[in-house]
Amino acid sequence: MSSWHAAQVVRTEPLAASARVLTLAVPGFAGALAGQHVDVRLTAPDGYQAVRSYSLARVGRDEVVELAVDEVRGGEVSPYLVHEARPGDRMEVRGPLGGYFVWRPHDGGAVQLVAGGSGIVPLAAMARARAAAPTSDAPFRLLAAVRTPADAFFAKELDSTEGLTTTWLYSREAPPASTRPPGRLTLDDVTAHAFAPDVGARVYVCGPTGFVEAAAALLVDAGHDAARIRTERFGGV
Amino acid sequence: MDPAPLDGNSLAGPLAGLFATDVTLVTGRCAHCGDVSVLAACVVYRHPMGAVARCRACTAVLLVVVEHPAGTRVGMPGLAWWQGPAGSTRTGAVGD
Amino acid sequence: MAVFTRGFGGRRPDSERPVPPGQYLTDDFPVLSIGPTPNVDTSTWQLTIRTEEGAEHRWDWAALQALPAEDVTVDIHCVTRWSKQDTHWRGVPVDAFFADVETAAEYVVAHSFGGYTTNLPLDDLLDGRAWVVTEYEGEPLEPLHGGPVRLLVPHLYLWKSAKWLRALTLHLDDEPGFWEQNGYHLYGDPWSEQRYG
Numbered sequence: 001m002s003s004w005h006a007a008q009v010v011r012t013e014p015l016a017a018s019a020r021v022l023t024l025a026v027p028g029f030a031g032a033l034a035g036q037h038v039d040v041r042l043t044a045p046d047g048y049q050a051v052r053s054y055s056l057a058r059v060g061r062d063e064v065v066e067l068a069v070d071e072v073r074g075g076e077v078s079p080y081l082v083h084e085a086r087p088g089d090r091m092e093v094r095g096p097l098g099g100y101f102v103w104r105p106h107d108g109g110a111v112q113l114v115a116g117g118s119g120i121v122p123l124a125a126m127a128r129a130r131a132a133a134p135t136s137d138a139p140f141r142l143l144a145a146v147r148t149p150a151d152a153f154f155a156k157e158l159d160s161t162e163g164l165t166t167t168w169l170y171s172r173e174a175p176p177a178s179t180r181p182p183g184r185l186t187l188d189d190v191t192a193h194a195f196a197p198d199v200g201a202r203v204y205v206c207g208p209t210g211f212v213e214a215a216a217a218l219l220v221d222a223g224h225d226a227a228r229i230r231t232e233r234f235g236g237v
Numbered sequence: 238m239d240p241a242p243l244d245g246n247s248l249a250g251p252l253a254g255l256f257a258t259d260v261t262l263v264t265g266r267c268a269h270c271g272d273v274s275v276l277a278a279c280v281v282y283r284h285p286m287g288a289v290a291r292c293r294a295c296t297a298v299l300l301v302v303v304e305h306p307a308g309t310r311v312g313m314p315g316l317a318w319w320q321g322p323a324g325s326t327r328t329g330a331v332g333d
Numbered sequence: 334m335a336v337f338t339r340g341f342g343g344r345r346p347d348s349e350r351p352v353p354p355g356q357y358l359t360d361d362f363p364v365l366s367i368g369p370t371p372n373v374d375t376s377t378w379q380l381t382i383r384t385e386e387g388a389e390h391r392w393d394w395a396a397l398q399a400l401p402a403e404d405v406t407v408d409i410h411c412v413t414r415w416s417k418q419d420t421h422w423r424g425v426p427v428d429a430f431f432a433d434v435e436t437a438a439e440y441v442v443a444h445s446f447g448g449y450t451t452n453l454p455l456d457d458l459l460d461g462r463a464w465v466v467t468e469y470e471g472e473p474l475e476p477l478h479g480g481p482v483r484l485l486v487p488h489l490y491l492w493k494s495a496k497w498l499r500a501l502t503l504h505l506d507d508e509p510g511f512w513e514q515n516g517y518h519l520y521g522d523p524w525s526e527q528r529y530g
Contacts, residue, residue, distance in 0.1 A: 100261050284365050286512055
């Protein structure tokens, strides 16, 4: 798991205005768990290199890496992956990585997912792993905070994933039918839509640093045990 | 805009070449303020010269990981100790 | 065998002048950080020079403004492989701060607000080769780039140009700074590609 694997883009699909899904063929890549990430290394023709971490959007197939990349304006790697990369392009991948922010089908028990923006990617991998595991009857809930409906990754799929209840919360612009005015995640959102603390759910929070800190604090305020809350922050460009 | 830090989860890649187990699951004690946390939960600035892990409570530098061409180097200026996850002890207690 | 990524990094400017080996030109000014950006107020800012004997010399913001500043145009080279040509700064040559400092020391450690350190030979800070700068491209130096006051030592890799400068301490021996303790070169000459120690 420690070495770099040669990877080749096999498919790209639009995901949102500034995001897309990249599927890479990676010989030797195996055994990924939901929630894990990979490091991606790009090497320019003149030798310049850049490394960034991306969460896996889906696990379960060896030698295949599926990423969902959101463009960071002014960034160096994400604009390339979102706008420029095409099937046949080559890069390197190290992983699967990280044993902390993961969900395993035999973990059992209720799971509360809390996503800010593209932080939904590793949480979608967990929901997909749950749906793909015939033995798991763990109830899943997802609280997903996004700017606008157009920024909701995998919305159709996550609204109809077996065993998962998804609530979308909009910070800038809500759909016309929405009764909740657009705004940041609040304690009321958490108490209304997340599992109650006495359920004892494992909680996974992923998003930008500010969102993760605010959401984790609200969960603790709502009565969740801080020791059961796992977090992953991102901020790479 | 200030480049946002990541967290200790992102150290799994840089440290993968050095340790047989996933070091982000190790628990450490900050030598400066005494906060005890799993490495995955610390605050990480992924500077291209090396990843700098800081205490989530007091921001003291716990760990610096440089992917040096001669081998990955880990500086530990601010860890009082670190402890493996449950099950990482190879045999029974001392004196067995 | 190297794996190259088609179409990545293809928009770099060409150079009419040589750049140090292994460096690539950029028009950007990447912000690289190892911690939170310190909030340094010019009303309380001080620069301290402490000799190996413990003698201290101090300048506050007003004293810094009273020293003769000059405009500087230099190329800068970051060990992370980007170089940037013809950058414009305004600052005071480090020589001005050492005019009344008595020392037998040959080495300096630059200290930043936030705890960063880097080591340099004293000679490399003198003879008009290094500056204490407060402006970049005609504007007050932004906090992200080390403002209000940073060191500028353009003939060495940029990690030697400590941001958020607060002190220079003098030492008889070369004492490795933050990156130098963690495997980077003690001197850091980009033209000799002294990246790692």
